Amino acid sequence: MSLHTTDTNLAESARTTGTARADTSFKPRQLGEALASLRATNPLTQCITNEVTTNFVANAILAIGGSPAMAADPGEADDFVRVASALLINVGTLSTDKRVTIPITAKIADEIGTPWVLDPVAVGGLQARTRLVNFIVDFHPTIIRGNASEIIALSGGVSAGKGVDSGDDPIAALPAALTLAKTHGSVVAVSGPTDLITDGTTVVRTPGGSVLSTRITGTGCSLGGVTAAFAAAAATASLSPLVAAVAASVAYNVAAERAEKASQGPGTYQPHFLDALYALTPGDLADAARCSVTTAETAVKLVKEA
Numbered sequence: 001m002s003l004h005t006t007d008t009n010l011a012e013s014a015r016t017t018g019t020a021r022a023d024t025s026f027k028p029r030q031l032g033e034a035l036a037s038l039r040a041t042n043p044l045t046q047c048i049t050n051e052v053t054t055n056f057v058a059n060a061i062l063a064i065g066g067s068p069a070m071a072a073d074p075g076e077a078d079d080f081v082r083v084a085s086a087l088l089i090n091v092g093t094l095s096t097d098k099r100v101t102i103p104i105t106a107k108i109a110d111e112i113g114t115p116w117v118l119d120p121v122a123v124g125g126l127q128a129r130t131r132l133v134n135f136i137v138d139f140h141p142t143i144i145r146g147n148a149s150e151i152i153a154l155s156g157g158v159s160a161g162k163g164v165d166s167g168d169d170p171i172a173a174l175p176a177a178l179t180l181a182k183t184h185g186s187v188v189a190v191s192g193p194t195d196l197i198t199d200g201t202t203v204v205r206t207p208g209g210s211v212l213s214t215r216i217t218g219t220g221c222s223l224g225g226v227t228a229a230f231a232a233a234a235a236t237a238s239l240s241p242l243v244a245a246v247a248a249s250v251a252y253n254v255a256a257e258r259a260e261k262a263s264q265g266p267g268t269y270q271p272h273f274l275d276a277l278y279a280l281t282p283g284d285l286a287d288a289a290r291c292s293v294t295t296a297e298t299a300v301k302l303v304k305e306a
Contacts, residue, residue: 028288031290041232045061087109088225142241147220194206208250259276
């Protein structure tokens with residue numbers, strides 16, 4: 001059975017049995033509510049992120065409706081996290097300063113209950129960053145967002161990743177995602193041609209996007225920042241971190257598809273993508289067809305049968 005067939009079975013299970021929708025609180029309309037909350041609250045989102053993509057991360061947060069702050073200096077990051085609405089930690093480009101800043105801000109965010117997102121870029125491939133990520137993951141990230149190989153490696157498995165690129169399919173990362181979610185109390189979002197998001201109980205899959213997202217630098221990093229902004233907005237609106245992570249995924253997939261239609265290639269894709277993020281409406285995210293929802297048990301069973 002192909003992975004595509006497995007995807008179809010997951011969606012069919014949710015439609016015909018109502019398993020996940022009956023057993024969980026997740027509802028597609030909540031995605032629109034999360035965007036409305038984000039636009040209304042303009043959450044201050046602190047980003048300790050990849051230096052190569054800092055500008056794009058900030059612009060994506062602005063476009064979706066948040067307020068980015070690229071505060072990573074050891075002299076102020078620990079103070080800043082106390083006033084921020086959300087925090088992104090992306091380990092894409094580490095430095096001596098970031099090795100100091102990252103554990104401190106993660107610990108404070110955990111202590112004071114600030115939603116924070118961990119993007120474990122290239123974890124498993126290099127010992128120093130793997131040790132750092134394995135340390136800070138114990139500070140209970142609200143959402144862990146990465147590609148399939150990163151999620152597998154973070155859970156202790158052997159992945160096929162090469163640097164920042166994934167060599168694994170999100171379906172293959174399902175057991176690892178469930179383990180991380182249950183171990184750390186986090187929502188785990190696995191990016192790929194079809195994104196997979198789980199809180200350990202519910203599994204949501206969101207297809208779509210554009211191959212052009214893989215031809216420019218920063219779409220993954222900026223998704224981490226936007227996910228953090230959604231996490232803050234969801235908390236304000238009494239919505240779950242699962243809703244926040246799915247809302248970010250759907251927002252990116254819709255924006256990517258619209259940007260691809262308007263662009264001629266990677267060079268024009270990026271500005272069209274930012275425009276598309278800016279133009280999103282709550283109704284764009286609340287489309288039930290954008291999500292297939294099932295319980296973790298059903299998802300695991302279908303994958304094993306494949």
